[in-house]
Amino acid sequence: MDRQKQLKKLLKEVFGYKDFRLEQSNIINSVLDGNDTMAIMPTGGGKSLCYQIPALFGDGLCVVISPLISLMKDQVINLKQNGVEGHFLNSSLSSDERREVERKLRRGEVKILYIAPEGILSQYILNLLSEVKLNLFAIDEAHCVSQWGHEFRKDYTKLSILKDTFPSVPILALTATADKRTREDMAHQLRLKNFNTYICSFDRPNIQYTICERENEIEQLDEFIQKFHKNDTGIVYCLSRKKVETITEKLKDLGYHAISYHAGLSSEERNRNQEIFSSADQVIVVATIAFGMGIDRPDVRFVAHLDLPKSLESYYQETGRAGRDGKEASAWMLYGLSDVVKLSRMLEMTEASEEYKQYARFKLDFMLSLCETTSCRRKMLLSYFDEHIDDCGNCDCCLEPQEMWDATKEAQMMLSCVYRTGQLYGSSYLIEVLRGSKNAKVLDRGHDTLSVYGIGKDVDKKVWDALLRQLLMTNYIAIKNFEYRTLALTSRSKELLRGEVSLKLRKKKEEGQVKIIQKILSGSAHTSHGREDLFEKLRGLRMDIAKEMKVPPYVIFNDKTLHDMCNIMPRSKDEMLMVNGVGQSKHEKYGDQFLKVIGEYI
Numbered sequence: 362m363d364r365q366k367q368l369k370k371l372l373k374e375v376f377g378y379k380d381f382r383l384e385q386s387n388i389i390n391s392v393l394d395g396n397d398t399m400a401i402m403p404t405g406g407g408k409s410l411c412y413q414i415p416a417l418f419g420d421g422l423c424v425v426i427s428p429l430i431s432l433m434k435d436q437v438i439n440l441k442q443n444g445v446e447g448h449f450l451n452s453s454l455s456s457d458e459r460r461e462v463e464r465k466l467r468r469g470e471v472k473i474l475y476i477a478p479e480g481i482l483s484q485y486i487l488n489l490l491s492e493v494k495l496n497l498f499a500i501d502e503a504h505c506v507s508q509w510g511h512e513f514r515k516d517y518t519k520l521s522i523l524k525d526t527f528p529s530v531p532i533l534a535l536t537a538t539a540d541k542r543t544r545e546d547m548a549h550q551l552r553l554k555n556f557n558t559y560i561c562s563f564d565r566p567n568i569q570y571t572i573c574e575r576e577n578e579i580e581q582l583d584e585f586i587q588k589f590h591k592n593d594t595g596i597v598y599c600l601s602r603k604k605v606e607t608i609t610e611k612l613k614d615l616g617y618h619a620i621s622y623h624a625g626l627s628s629e630e631r632n633r634n635q636e637i638f639s640s641a642d643q644v645i646v647v648a649t650i651a652f653g654m655g656i657d658r659p660d661v662r663f664v665a666h667l668d669l670p671k672s673l674e675s676y677y678q679e680t681g682r683a684g685r686d687g688k689e690a691s692a693w694m695l696y697g698l699s700d701v702v703k704l705s706r707m708l709e710m711t712e713a714s715e716e717y718k719q720y721a722r723f724k725l726d727f728m729l730s731l732c733e734t735t736s737c738r739r740k741m742l743l744s745y746f747d748e749h750i751d752d753c754g755n756c757d758c759c760l761e762p763q764e765m766w767d768a769t770k771e772a773q774m775m776l777s778c779v780y781r782t783g784q785l786y787g788s789s790y791l792i793e794v795l796r797g798s799k800n801a802k803v804l805d806r807g808h809d810t811l812s813v814y815g816i817g818k819d820v821d822k823k824v825w826d827a828l829l830r831q832l833l834m835t836n837y838i839a840i841k842n843f844e845y846r847t848l849a850l851t852s853r854s855k856e857l858l859r860g861e862v863s864l865k866l867r868k869k870k871e872e873g874q875v876k877i878i879q880k881i882l883s884g885s886a887h888t889s890h891g892r893e894d895l896f897e898k899l900r901g902l903r904m905d906i907a908k909e910m911k912v913p914p915y916v917i918f919n920d921k922t923l924h925d926m927c928n929i930m931p932r933s934k935d936e937m938l939m940v941n942g943v944g945q946s947k948h949e950k951y952g953d954q955f956l957k958v959i960g961e962y963i
């Protein structure tokens with residue numbers, strides 16, 4: 362049998378999948394030909410199979426360097442379900458367990474070993490590995506080697522030791538960060554030689570992107586969940602630990618099963634919450650970015666951002682955690698003027714080199730443009746990763762085109778107000794003056810006598826906020842003092858004041874995105890082929906097995922596989938093996954139980 366056929370047979374028999382996705386097949390072949398390989402695939406694209414299949418195909422051990430203990434554990438549980446001998450070596454093992462893994466390694470019984478970067482750097486492990494036949498090093502989240510990436514880890518930079526110690530073992534570097542500079546860094550730091558690079562499409566068409574202006578965030582979030590994700594599992598990202606706690610409490614008060622996750626929690630609490638997140642149905646985790654790389658759950662239906670992430674890489678990676686199973690999912694974000702000010706301030710206050718700051722500023726500007734854009738959001742997002750698509754038809758801008766209005770006159774009022782008050786104040790104060798506030802501070806300073814006092818009283822505060830965001834983004838106004846957040850004119854302000862350029866703002870939408878998502882979800886939700894009752898029965902069985910086995914339900918079968926069962930309605934082993942996601946091992950373990958439920962239904 363030729364290699365391609367054998368690979369497909371492995372894919373079906375072990376993992377239950379019919380076809381390779383994206384560049385999986387090319388990546389696997391490159392590795393099997395003994396080449397160093399760089400694979401850039403979006404989150405949820407299927408990176409794990411790119412090393413798991415070669416590991417099963419050849420003799421010897423595949424070592425996976427992975428940054429998170431929780432991720433290793435999940436991967437190993439998943440492999441075991443598929444009948445693959447996978448193990449991990451990390452600090453969570455007892456010394457007996459560790460010795461057992463080492464014994465198995467020496468006997469050549471392990472196919473895949475997960476290990477943290479700091480683990481592999483120890484001389485003891487390097488010696489151990491030199492006693493074993495190695496077939497591949499897979500470096501997961503390989504962008505962590507790069508300072509230009511957004512998740513730099515010092516230990517990763519020492520991984521050059523792998524090539525130095527084992528020059529003939531190919532390295533597969535995997536990441537979801539496509540940025541060219543980061544890629545170059547990865548190749549350099551890992552000492553990749555004559556390597557092949559595969560960059561997959563970053564598009565995740567099943568995720569619907571929506572970005573709204575922040576008004577009352579908890580009300581907006583509640584409305585969003587109630588309307589579209591009432592019984593779903595989701596992640597809500599916030600910037601600070603304090604906000605995570607507050608939002609969790611508010612969600613609990615509203616009756617949701619919500620839990621927190623941030624670096625300030627004790628490690629027991631974090632582990633417990635991570636465990637709940639991976640095993641419970643209908644749970645919402647409110648988290649800082651500390652909740653990240655360990656998330657493997659394929660059926661996260663929404664990722665909500667209540668604060669703006671620092672860069673598009675972070676945003677895309679975080680939103681990519683929704684809908685890994687390929688079913689409809691939402692990425693929903695709120696943003697406002699305070700984000701612009703807060704993030705710019707954080708950036709200016711860091712003690713980084715000017716070169717780094719400039720780079721970070723560029724990233725932040727791009728993030729802000731994404732929020733303000735009135736054209737296809739996905740097109741813009743993907744263009745950042747050098748991928749060019751037509752309008753996507755599945756983001757708020759495509760589904761409900763924005764109407765614009767000419768705000769040049771109001772922009773001139775604002776610039777005059779900044780100037781007349783001496784370029785000494787922040788946004789709220791400037792808006793108060795324009796709206797003719799009787800606030801004591803305004804009166805004491807005599808600003809009620811200025812020509813700009815009260816000239817904008819008919820304009821809503823929210824509109825002034827939106828206008829200021831635009832002015833900041835387009836550099837007609839700048840933040841002069843980051844500590845006091847005071848605003849000042851720039852060299853460009855004159856153009857606008859003289860009317861040489863105009864400024865357009867979006868018209869406020871009434872129910873905006875709410876209508877949109879409904880349109881999409883109602884159109885394509887029939888994934889159980891009208892057999893929702895059977896789906897619920899299969900889901901119940903899955904939960905019972907998961908509880909008994911003490912593993913997350915999706916490890917047994919994911920939702921997509923259950924839906925496929927509802928579609929195919931298998932009555933025999935052969936028919937069950939046709940279901941996507943059912944391999945030999947899982948069929949032996951659970952096939953009969955699921956066949957029984959389907960039989961009863963028929």
Ligand code: ADP
Nearest residue numbers: 378380381382404405406407408409410659685
């Ligand atoms: P990544 O690490 O790239 O974020 P994973 O390796 O976790 O993604 O894969 C995401 C999901 O897609 C998993 O549930 C995995 O089993 C599934 N998957 C991967 N490859 C395929 C394939 N060829 N066909 C069907 N499902 C796949």
